[in-house]
Amino acid sequence: MTTAHDTGPTTALLSQARELLLRTMTFYRDDPRTAGWLRTRLERLSEPLRMAVTGRVKSGKSTLINALVGAELAPTDPEERTQVNTVFRYGPEPRITVHTPHGAQRNMPVDELDPATIRDLQRWRPDEVARLVIESPSPGLQAITLIETPGVASTAVKETGRSALAQILSEADSVLYLTRQPQQIDVQFLESVHELRVARRAPINTILALSRADEVAGGDHESVEAAGRVANAYRDDPKLRTFVQYVLPVSGLLAQGGSTLGQSEFEALSRLAALPREQLDELLLSADRFASSATPESVEPGTRRELLRRFGLFGLHSALTALAAGGIDHGRLRRQLLTESRIGELQEAVHLQFVERQEALRARSTLLAVDMALRANPRSGDKQLQGELDRLLSNAHEWDELRVLSGLWSGQLSLPGRLREEAERLLGAHGDQPVARLGAPPQAGARDLAERAGEAARRWRVLAADPLRDRDHREAVWTVLRSCERLLAANIGQ
Template identity: 40%
Template structure:
């Protein structure tokens, strides 16, 4: 598999990294042509340039990975289990029709019967006598999956450093879930970036403070408390070098909002119609809420089902929202999603992952190349390893991503309101030149060029300002380099 590297619209320098990765992988393919296994593996790496970005959702058992996957997809597709009840790694990609293909470690086993009913995935698992299934690739019609493939490994496979390395080895980006900051989570986060090349370019991980509704004993203001915890973690020196962003998400609330059913809305509306003091008393605990003797407009079975879907916090929040104006199904669903933190997570996925998909895939390819060289070292491979390290360490895209994170979480602050412009220029609102320069799709090339030259002059002055500190001047130099990169690639306007 040779030829020109895949093209894209990420600005001039992003394509330089893609071109370099493509050329080095082809060079390695020629070098290792006498090793069929390595050559096949390298061809797979080249083929990945034409595939969607791979985003793995990782976290300790009980962190809520499958719940978050369902919230992102907008339907209940996870977890996937075998006939014995064991969880299996699920790969979820966009497809015109629901389809599921089982794989063993040795290769594909064939398709399984699959159906989509009531926004749920129904798979007929293979028989107990069939070959072991290591993963199930699911094609699913979902707008959220158009830009990336979501990978949901069983929590038992992410319980230690070796497990995390294994499940994230083929990932271009990682969403890591944790219930609270613990030394174990820090160790696992470091394992995600294992290896010298990965550690030098830590730009592919978002940390999610999941089950955010548990903060503050599940009060209605629990999400506000969880967001404050997330803001502190963003500035924590032990955390900020390991991820791009820290976001608090109430997974159950997000999933319920994305998959809210009319019958659930009707039950919640009936509960919200009760006097507030009465409802507050019965929502103090799950035992009280599900007590059979309670005289409520919905029976105990329905209440237990609501707890399974929303959690106690979610029921409190939903009934409060209905009482204060979210009196239709769409209004309530939208507010649940917005308040859950899912919208902020999706914005971060767009800014840090999907907008930079080519760069992140090139990063994965070069890190994979380093693994090949370490596993089968040859005299000629030393130059390839050095070239890969040089390309990764010198990539301007990674400096942009680090600056974008620093600006968005407040670690770097620029004077006189320049933060917003700097963020936009390094890709906060999109990575096309028009988006970086604050124009819509109809902007002409002369308009873009005039705005670009003006921005370049201003930011050169900022970078040379002796009154700014070192970090501020360094941030300005990154913005200058971004402008120079756009100026050097006018054909990509």
């Protein structure tokens, strides 16, 4: 992060939130459970940002996590699998820790992490295991910790009676929500996230991924493109856009396949691609035929079944067509699968919306922790902490920015096209850094940035003075203006 960002207003917000958390800890110092719980929240501030990967049962959460981590760690299965919150975080050595519902922890020594071990642990019941923490030295986990939650409306969530929502929000700073196609149940869930007291004032950042995109339109060669069109349609859906910052299609399976493609898999695929075209086309007619056909013997059915599990029919189609055309080596095939999966766009969205905004997101989680502690343990003398919490929730410009952005996206606020684009950019929709907000070239210096911020501030000041607009509109314009002024202040005199 740049210096300007480190010393910017968001950092001030985070340190105020941290300060309040410390004071709340002192307030509950004679209550070890609450103080201990608050201490874990404090420790999280020095760890990577936490993103919950949640959504419908079987929406491909584990597969996508593997793709983001770059290793097959999370077990993926056709039957309902992930029953407990599973945290995937960076650690220098592979390690698994089991947390019980009563607060105990048990370290499980492992030489290597493999899905089978994790699968066995995930089979434990939620009343035996509250959380699994998987540590891996994978570089994919250095900037962000991923938390898979049981699917929305899954048996685990129903059985324990815990709301999926409460679980997620006490665990994560941001949410990646997966569904193959948004339905009422998804909208209800996203809406309820938004209606929490803290979230009403400080919106929770959410990306919606239309998952398993390679299966749209029957899994043929146009599937991922078709999924892109579906995502575009939802991008303009006012109801969804009230709750989510970003909508995009992704195929976790192709991404996982691309990021973990092994040499023996590449060789088996190459042998298949060398078959006469007609034989290959026939083999690819259906998943059944591909997996169980007696021929070709050069790649036996067991291997074909495994290839089908790993890449799906669409992935096989795409890989074999590319290999049959020739000139594709292992590295290129990996890149092709990754491009088709559209994982790069998802990673970029995660970076722009979450990693770059992490100070504001961490501040929100910290305030949420204070709110939860105060609500769960009311006692005399807590009014002052409550007042301070309310003040931080009401006054932070960061929350106003997020609210105006969702107002613009959901259509509750309207601005003429060009102004709207500029407002979105200045509010940080394309990245939190000053260069992104000001639409400046990456190498722009502080002076250039200050000039751009000054010009933008002048333009928005004129708009803010327009008396004909309604209150919401005026407030939105004021918010953009304040963002310009902050950018100006951060870059002036540097």
